[in-house]
Amino acid sequence: MENQYFLAERAAKLRYLLVKALHCAGSGHPGGSLSCADIVTYLYFDRMNVSPEKAKDPDRDRFVLSKGHACPALYSALAMRGYFPEEDLWELRKSSSVLQGHPDMVRIAGVDMTTGSLGQGVSAACGIALAGKADGKDYKVYTILGDGEIQEGQVWEAAMFAAHYKLDNLVAFVDYNGLQIDGDVHKVMNPTPIDKKFEAFGWHVQVIDGHDFAAIDAAVKNTDAVEGRPSVIVCRTVKGKGVSFMENNAGWHGKAPNDEQYAIAEAELAAAYDKAVKEAADNE
Amino acid sequence: MSKIATRMAYGEALCDLGEKYDFIVMDADLSGSTQTGMFAKKFPERFFNCGIAEQNMLSVAAGIASTGKPVFVSSFAMFAVGRAYEQIRNSVCYPGLNVKICASHAGVTVGEDGATHQYCEDLSVLRSVPHLTVVSPADAVEAYAAIEAVLKHDGPVYVRLGRYAVPTVFDKATYKFELGKAVPLCEGDDCVVFATGVMVAAALEARDILAKEGINISVVNVHTLKPIDVDTIVKYAKKTGKVVTAEEHTTVGGLGGAVAEVLSEHCPTLMRRVGLRDRFGRSAPAGELLDRYGLNAQGIIDAIKSF
Numbered sequence: 001m002e003n004q005y006f007l008a009e010r011a012a013k014l015r016y017l018l019v020k021a022l023h024c025a026g027s028g029h030p031g032g033s034l035s036c037a038d039i040v041t042y043l044y045f046d047r048m049n050v051s052p053e054k055a056k057d058p059d060r061d062r063f064v065l066s067k068g069h070a071c072p073a074l075y076s077a078l079a080m081r082g083y084f085p086e087e088d089l090w091e092l093r094k095s096s097s098v099l100q101g102h103p104d105m106v107r108i109a110g111v112d113m114t115t116g117s118l119g120q121g122v123s124a125a126c127g128i129a130l131a132g133k134a135d136g137k138d139y140k141v142y143t144i145l146g147d148g149e150i151q152e153g154q155v156w157e158a159a160m161f162a163a164h165y166k167l168d169n170l171v172a173f174v175d176y177n178g179l180q181i182d183g184d185v186h187k188v189m190n191p192t193p194i195d196k197k198f199e200a201f202g203w204h205v206q207v208i209d210g211h212d213f214a215a216i217d218a219a220v221k222n223t224d225a226v227e228g229r230p231s232v233i234v235c236r237t238v239k240g241k242g243v244s245f246m247e248n249n250a251g252w253h254g255k256a257p258n259d260e261q262y263a264i265a266e267a268e269l270a271a272a273y274d275k276a277v278k279e280a281a282d283n284e
Numbered sequence: 285m286s287k288i289a290t291r292m293a294y295g296e297a298l299c300d301l302g303e304k305y306d307f308i309v310m311d312a313d314l315s316g317s318t319q320t321g322m323f324a325k326k327f328p329e330r331f332f333n334c335g336i337a338e339q340n341m342l343s344v345a346a347g348i349a350s351t352g353k354p355v356f357v358s359s360f361a362m363f364a365v366g367r368a369y370e371q372i373r374n375s376v377c378y379p380g381l382n383v384k385i386c387a388s389h390a391g392v393t394v395g396e397d398g399a400t401h402q403y404c405e406d407l408s409v410l411r412s413v414p415h416l417t418v419v420s421p422a423d424a425v426e427a428y429a430a431i432e433a434v435l436k437h438d439g440p441v442y443v444r445l446g447r448y449a450v451p452t453v454f455d456k457a458t459y460k461f462e463l464g465k466a467v468p469l470c471e472g473d474d475c476v477v478f479a480t481g482v483m484v485a486a487a488l489e490a491r492d493i494l495a496k497e498g499i500n501i502s503v504v505n506v507h508t509l510k511p512i513d514v515d516t517i518v519k520y521a522k523k524t525g526k527v528v529t530a531e532e533h534t535t536v537g538g539l540g541g542a543v544a545e546v547l548s549e550h551c552p553t554l555m556r557r558v559g560l561r562d563r564f565g566r567s568a569p570a571g572e573l574l575d576r577y578g579l580n581a582q583g584i585i586d587a588i589k590s591f
Contacts, residue, residue, distance in 0.1 A: 058351065105350065105379050113350055114379040120343040120371055127347020127355075130332065134308070135351070154371075157340035165332070 001217040002046045005276070005283040008213065011041040012276035014080060015242045016269040017089055018072035023262040025093040028101065029069040031252040035177040035210070035237040036144050037073050040065075042216045043142055044077040052083045055110055061139050062128050064113040066121025067146035067175060068102040069254070074111070075099055083110035119152030121145075122172060126162050129170040129230075144173045148180030151189045156201070162230040163202030170230040171223045172203075175210065177239035179250040198232045210235025243268055285485075287449035290427035291388040294445050295319025297431035298356065302327045305435060307354040310345055312338045317447070318358035318388040338363045342371035342383070349381040354435060360394075361387035361444065362403035365410060376440050377415045384434050386443040391532035392560070392577065393448035393482060395570035402565040408537025410442045411510050417463060418510040420444040420531075420539075422484035425454040426507060429461035437463055444481060446532075448570040451485040466513035468520070472500030475588045476520040476527055480506045480539045482574070483530035483558070489581035494588065501588065509542050517546045521553040528556045528587045532579050535559035556587035 001007075015037050022028040044050070048061040065074050072092065079086045091097035098107040102116025113128070115121035125143035132139050149155065162170055174194055182188045191197075195205045204226040208215040216235070223231035239253070240246030243265045257265050298309060299322050313336045315321035324331035334341035338359055345355040357364065364387040365372065376383045387406070394402045410418050419434065419441060421427035427445060434441045453469075466478070470491055479487040487503045494501055502520050506513065521527050527547065529540040540557030547553045560577055574580050 064347075113347065114375070117370060117374040119339075120346075120375045123340045123343030123371075124347035124350065124375055126340070127344035127349075128351055129347075130344065131308070131348040131351040131353055134330070135353075154337075154339045154343070157335075157337035158344075161334060161337065161340055161344065164335075 001213070003280070003283060004213040005280040007041055007045060009276040009280040010045045010080065011038050012269070012273040014041055014073065014076045016273050017076040017079065017086060019243060019257070019265050019269055021072050021076065021089040021092045022256040024090040025256060027093060027256050028072055029254050030243070030246055030256065031179065031239040031249070032067060032146060032175065032177065033070040033073040034241045034243065034246065035239045036067070036070050036175040037241065038211045038213065039144060039173050039175065039216060039235060040073045040077050042213060042220070044081055046217065047220060048142065052081065052109065055083065059137055059139055062112040062141045064121045064125040064128070064141065064143040065103050065115055066125065066143045067118065067149050068115035068121060070144070071103045074103060078110040081110070118146065118149040119154035122155055123158040125170060125172070126158050126167060129162070129167040130165055132169055133167070139169065141170045142173070144175055147174055147176045147178065147185050147191055147194065148188070150174065150191050150194065159198060159201040159203065166228045167230045168227050171220065172230065172232045174232060174234045175237050176234055177237045179239045179248070179253065181250065181253045183250050194234050202229055204229050204231040205234065207234045207236070210237040211241060242272060285451045287451050288424035289447055289449045290421050290424055290445040291319045291447060293424035293427035294386055294388070294431055295322035297428045298323040299326050301432060301435055302330065307356060307435065308332065308348050309356045310334055310341055310358070312336055312341050312359040312363065314359050317360070320358045338368040339371050342368040343375040345383045346375035346379070346381045349383050354382045354384065356384045356386055358386050358388065360401060360403070361390035361406045362401055365406045365442070366403055369409060373413050377413050380415045380439050382438060382440070384441045384443065386431070386445060388445040389447045390444045391446060391481070392565040392573040392579070393446050393532060393570040395448070395573065396567050398567035399564040404533050404560050404565065406444060407509055407531070407533050407539065408541060411537065411542060415440055416510065417441040417508065419463070419508050420480040421507055422481060422505055423450055423452045423454055425452055425456045425459050426461060429459055430507065433461050433463050446482060448482065450482045453485050453488060464508045464511045464513060466516040467505040467507065468516065469503045469505055472502050473524055474499050474501055474526070476502040476504060476524040477530055477584055478504050478506050478517065478527065478539060478543050479530040480509065482532050483579065486579070486581045487530055487584055490584040493581060494585060499588070506539055509539060512542045512546060514546050514550060517543055518551045521547055521551045525553060526591050527553050528558060528584060530558040530584050532574070533559050535561055554591065556590055558583050558587050
């Protein structure tokens with residue numbers, strides 16, 4: 001694994017960028033973007049063999065953001081990796097921009113699959129994994145599902161499919177932040193036990209803290225040894241992680257901070273970033 | 285005249301094309317009916333059964349296509365399209381992925397299975413989806429040729445196939461298929477019938493009957509509903525001044541709707557639409573259903589004589 005202080009610094013920057021992008025946009029989904037930010041950071045700054053120079057390389061690893069509304073996290077990672085300038089993030093959701101409200105593989109460099117309608121991304125990820133097997137390629141396919149998203153029946157069609165076709169090149173993360181638009185996922189439509197459901201469908205299952213880079217790294221490395229079945233890593237996360245007033249608050253699922261709120265969020269995220277930069281330097 | 289279902293030609297075309305081209309075929313537990321089973325037997329490593337899970341199948345196909353490999357997906361039209369409409373729209377068509385939705389058992393000619401399985405709204409539903417090409421072959425010869433054209437076309441396509449054995453009206457040796465081109469089959473100045481699918485043979489039968497009465501009609505086969513061939517439709521509307529459309533499908537938004545849209549913008553012409561009038565089908569043998577709903581030569585003749 002990359003130095004975890006380095007990953008923490010990247011994640012702090014990613015959170016700063018995505019909240020600023022959402023503020024500029026005036027709409028969008030901060031809560032679920034912040035909850036999966038560490039997973040996205042790990043994938044783009046440690047794990048996946050991707051780069052802007054080989055954005056269309058048939059052998060590259062793939063990432064499908066099945067919970068497509070969290071795209072500010074993905075777009076920020078892509079900007080930080082050089083797929084497009086960071087300044088482009090301030091045009092998110094605007095008519096002048098290619099950065100759509102949900103991921104668009106046609107318009108946006110580095111986006112591997114168009115998503116946004118919940119449940120469809122994980123199926124597409126299965127398709128990419130199946131094609132990789134059919135072509136004898138050794139790329140891996142990573143996808144992130146929301147805990148509310150797994151209420152979609154299609155997710156379980158895909159779960160059955162991935163196990164049936166032994167897609168051990170597929171790794172799914174469930175961003176289990178416990179909240180969806182209408183509130184507590186357990187009260188809206190209880191998806192638990194998430195781990196046992198996937199297990200029953202024939203998946204290799206791990207449950208970790210989705211904000212702990214060492215845990216994410218260990219879990220993903222464990223999937224490398226799994227043969228003949230897909231892997232899911234159920235990540236306990238905090239919705240809105242990193243912005244005090246957004247944390248564990250379903251109200252921040254789908255709205256952008258106003259100027260006053262952004263001033264507070266920006267100060268918190270900037271302080272966290274400065275601290276992370278210092279820690280990364282101290283622990284280089 | 286021999287009778288072969290268009291789905292049979294589809295199965296044959298897949299097997300023949302599979303020798304020359306690299307693509308994947310998927311089905312949702314109906315491979316014996318859609319005829320993808322022929323391909324599955326010949327190329328088992330390139331066929332994937334998705335089970336009875338059409339929504340997943342369409343999105344999986346999108347994922348495969350994103351890697352550069354074309355994918356044919358099949359089921360009954362009702363389920364491949366009706367069940368998985370949103371996956372077709374969002375996973376396949378929005379990103380313009382190379383997925384060919386070749387659905388069989390469209391229309392009332394499903395027969396005895398009844399209304400739950402007789403999809404008569406597929407053309408109107410899919411014609412409205414951006415990026416999607418919509419094809420409705422008239423017979424087995426046309427279906428066979430269409431599949432190769434569809435494979436060579438870069439982008440999503442819907443092909444409407446039938447269960448019912450339909451008269452073969454084209455000559456395999458000479459037939460050439462061109463996506464987006466309506467095909468005039470006979471010339472007459474009294475009326476034009478724009479027909480698609482099983483209704484092309486019915487229109488030709490109507491032509492023969494009317495000719496004996498001294499009424500001469502043009503018949504134009506509209507195998508591609510989208511993009512629609514505006515020039516040919518306008519040309520024949522101007523030539524005859526009377527337009528009839530004929531389809532085994534609702535009169536709302538299918539071929540009748542498409543022709544009405546073209547003519548109202550380019551050449552307003554009085555029309556009659558032969559098709560299902562805002563209704564569901566029912567269980568009965570396919571041939572009886574066609575007669576029951578006027579989806580036959582007599583239905584077309586009645587429409588022509590009603591001007």
